[in-house]
Amino acid sequence: MINTTNSTIQDQLYNERLFAEIAAASAASDYDGGFPAHEFALLRASGLLTITLPGQALCYDKASTPGLLQLLKNIGKSSLPVGRIYEGHINALLLIASFGSQDQKSRWFEDAGANLFGVWNTQDAGGLEIEDTGNGRYRLTGSKTFCSGAGWIGRPLVTGKLISPEKSGWQMCIIPTETVKPILADSSFWKPLGMQASASYRMDLTGIEIGEQDLLGLPDDYYRQPLFGSGALRFAAVQLGGAEAVLEETHRLLNDFKRTEDPFQQSRIAEISYLIETGNLWLNQAGELYDRWLHMPGSAEKLIAYANMTRTIIEDACLRSMQLAERSVGSRGLMRPGILERMHRDLTTYLRQPAPDAIQAYVGKYVLDQQNTTSLWT
Ligand SMILES: Cc1cc2nc3c(=O)[nH]c(=O)nc-3n(C[C@H](O)[C@H](O)[C@H](O)COP(=O)(O)OP(=O)(O)OC[C@H]3O[C@@H](n4cnc5c(N)ncnc54)[C@H](O)[C@@H]3O)c2cc1C
Missing domain, CATH: 2.40.110.10 (Butyryl-CoA Dehydrogenase, subunit A, domain 2)
Structure with a gap:
């Protein structure tokens, strides 16, 4: 059983040793036909496969979404493929918690420690x-x-x-x-x-x-709102983790290349840093609003619009950060088996999520449908 004291929750969300082990293993899983089996053995041993179940640190009915988003981001920073698969596991458990009968919950929650869901x-x-x-x-x-x-x-x-x-x-x-x-x-x-x-x-x-x-x-429960639309926050969290890895590796390479005194390099690192911090501010705020609005009558469309904005901002931050990082490290920094080469491929691919145009249009329509713009997100 996981102890749910605050210090233990912090240890699990910021388990630097675990995340470093996953990151270290991820190059070896990066091939056609590969799967991060070792990384998931580590996650299973850490208890993170069951962390959202009843009585656990990030149980769904505990208003713990900011913590869950932090965890997804930290795993995504270690490995985007691991983050993607882990997010699917967490999503399946959320759907069971939301729509399962008592019998089904007992059966499937019991399975969650040993089996991966998707x-x-x-x-x-x-x-x-x-x-x-x-x-x-x-x-x-x-x-x-x-x-x-x-x-x-x-x-x-x-x-x-x-x-x-x-x-x-x-x-x-x-x-x-x-x-x-x-x-x-x-x-x-x-x-x-x-x-x-x-x-x-x-x-x-x-x-x-x-x-x-x-x-x-x-x-049709699967598409029940706002649960379906606001789920974009979870994959956006994993994506932002990828951008954090890009920043860290760019920082390391510029130090290696002894190119840290150059004002252009400083300027690009500054921009990547504030883009990522912007993503973090959105993610934290969206997590708190998710917990406040999910079950609040009349708030479904507002929550979906807010999740859509968060997803769009984070996508833009990731794309721009990759471009700035490329310019900073040059071709030498984009060689295999370097982390940046893999992160770049993984993040470019994982940023392609469904209907980006439609989700932005949803936000515009939501705003235009309001009487005025004085209290859009209160
Ligand atoms: C690494 C990875 C893992 C995934 N894992 C899973 C998984 O486990 N389970 C799962 O269910 N799915 C999974 N997916 C699928 C994912 O959820 C998306 O469905 C998929 O990535 C679609 O991306 P797309 O860019 O082709 O999207 P599209 O929605 O086709 O978007 C492409 C472009 O077309 C535009 N567009 C969309 N619809 C229209 C239209 N009708 N007319 C004109 N333009 C349009 C969009 O705005 C966008 O500009 C995964 C995807 C990736 C990349």
Whole structure:
């Protein structure tokens, strides 16, 4: 059991030794077909796979979102692929906490220490169907894409179109992988610029049969707001961690190159520093507002707009920081196996998240829909 005293929480969120070990291991996982197995063994041993469960340090009903975002950022700084997969695990546990029955919560929370969870929602034209075959049984047909963690995920939460005479909509289910037909992994889908170690393959679930106890929530619960829209804060936190790693490595290289006295270098480092601090200020504020607004009647759209702004600001801060870092260290600093070369590829890839234009437009529409702009975010 994790002790939830303040000092212990701080130790877990800022476990520098653990994060350094993950960072040190991450170069070895960076290849086509790689997966950060050692890094997840470290996370499991540290207790961080269960830190959001009831009674634990960052339990969801404890208004602990700023702490969770700090943790995600710190893991992302060590390794963006590890941050991506860990965020999926945390997201699945949040969805179970929000929509699971008491029985399901007990069963899946019990599994969380030993199994990795993931959320596989993205799909291409084919998509996934969950067909009600009667007597509480369901057959899956089709595949999901960008399935981070692929076959290393023991409890994938997948979404699909429910085909049933009684109900319809977008249904979540959690696959008990050891008791069903194997999910077919297609790694040929995953030839990205970066984030190789996130193992975000296409997964074919055709022929898998599950029971009523494996369905999570009601159809369309997955998109229930503001939970869905505000989830962008978690991946933005991981991304900001990547930018912090870029700053740290640029700082190290400039010292190595003995180029710290140059005013242009000082100016660029200054800009990266305040961009990242801006991201941190947004993230902390957004975490506090999330805890205040999530269950406050009438605050759903405001929370989504605030999360969208945070995500956009952090994306811009990451992109600009990478550009400034490149100019600062030059080609010598971007050589393999240097950290900056990998972080650059990983962050460029991981910054591509769904519908960036639509989320910015949402903010504009939200603001224009208000009577005036005097108290937008109070
Ligand atoms: C490393 C990594 C891991 C991932 N892991 C997972 C995972 O575990 N589970 C999961 O479910 N997903 C995962 N994803 C998928 C991710 O959530 C996004 O769905 C995916 O990255 C889509 O990115 P995109 O740039 O192709 O987005 P798009 O939404 O296609 O955006 C590309 C551009 O097109 C614009 N655009 C979008 N829609 C339209 C439109 N209708 N008309 C005109 N323009 C449009 C956008 O604004 C943007 O400018 C992962 C992605 C990455 C990169």
